[in-house]
Amino acid sequence: xxxxxxxxxxxxxxxxxxxxxxxxxxxxxxxxxxxxxxxxxxxxxxxxxxxxxxxxxxxxxxxxxxxxxxxxxxxxxxxxxxxxxxxxxxxxxxxxxxxxxxxxxxxxxxxxxxxxxxxxxxxxxxxxxxxxxxxxxxxxxxxxxxxxxxxxxxxxxxxxxxxxxxxxxxxxxxxxxxxxxxxxxxxxxxxxxxxxxxxxxxxxxxxxxxxxxxxxxxxxxxxxxxxxxxxxxxxxxxxxxxxxxxxxxxxxxxxxxxxxxxxxxxxxxxxxxxxxxxxxxxxxxxxxxxxxxxxxxxxxxxxxxxxxxxxxxxxxxxxxxxxxxxxxxx
Numbered sequence: 510x511x512x513x514x515x516x517x518x519x520x521x522x523x524x525x526x527x528x529x530x531x532x533x534x535x536x537x538x539x540x541x542x543x544x545x546x547x548x549x550x551x552x553x554x555x556x557x558x559x560x561x562x563x564x565x566x567x568x569x570x571x572x573x574x575x576x577x578x579x580x581x582x583x584x585x586x587x588x589x590x591x592x593x594x595x596x597x598x599x600x601x602x603x604x605x606x607x608x609x610x611x612x613x614x615x616x617x618x619x620x621x622x623x624x625x626x627x628x629x630x631x632x633x634x635x636x637x638x639x640x641x642x643x644x645x646x647x648x649x650x651x652x653x654x655x656x657x658x659x660x661x662x663x664x665x666x667x668x669x670x671x672x673x674x675x676x677x678x679x680x681x682x683x684x685x686x687x688x689x690x691x692x693x694x695x696x697x698x699x700x701x702x703x704x705x706x707x708x709x710x711x712x713x714x715x716x717x718x719x720x721x722x723x724x725x726x727x728x729x730x731x732x733x734x735x736x737x738x739x740x741x742x743x744x745x746x747x748x749x750x751x752x753x754x755x756x757x758x759x760x761x762x763x764x765x766x767x768x769x770x771x772x773x774x775x776x777x778x779x780x781x782x783x784x785x786x787x788x789x790x791x792x793x794x795x796x797x798x799x800x801x802x803x804x805x806x807x808x809x810x811x812x813x814x815x816x817x818x819x820x821x822x823x824x825x826x827x828x829x830x831x832x833x834x835x836x837x838x839x
Contacts, residue, residue, distance in 0.1 A: 565658025
């Protein structure tokens, strides 16, 4: 089971090459669209640049010309559409970023609130020159990563493309064929450069079967999902559902029962309270959560383990394949 990116472990592997070439290429060998930022260190100074969008299976030349640096750092993030995507929270350096495109000559000269954690990468020599690979535990090659990325977005959009494994099986082909037919796209659309834009748009506004949260409030809602896996309830969060928007969490397998929880937050991410109670939507099934992204399967003694406890609502989705949970103001 994929639990997270390999923190650039594959990225640092040295590959055989006949001759080093100029520039720096980054390849996305994950099943997620990512936005990457790089840090280039020379004589103790680090310059940071971003954001560079990379679709699954895509490589991009991010630095053109001589790569005259002492160290390369990389940070990657995924769109909120994926919810609790497995982005690593660890790294060797806290460097400057911002929401829009940026190019900071001094990547350390900013407040802590504008910094992100970057991982050190040792580019391998390839035919394209120094290359860093963003990888996940499945260890996809470029073609497998692209297909796995298509499978993942098809699943979020409500099409049965499981398992997400980068293998072109009959179920994936049927799901892809139905998607193309539903959206009146040509048979070769999946091979076009803009296909991930089409998939992302469909996943952001899912139709048909599947489980969906819709936020009918004026607040941002951070949501968490619980799914039974191997006999235990696994909770994952947080998924950001903006006001007036719907979001379909990335579910694994074909669960018949889900557990849902959501709470309203302000612009700083703090829980909104009404009469000293958090404005939330859930039920009476106590399960563990925590601040920041999480993936938890042990729900005993949450507080004793430094975790939070929230009441999740149990939802039977087996008899209703198109289930929508709406967050409404009381």
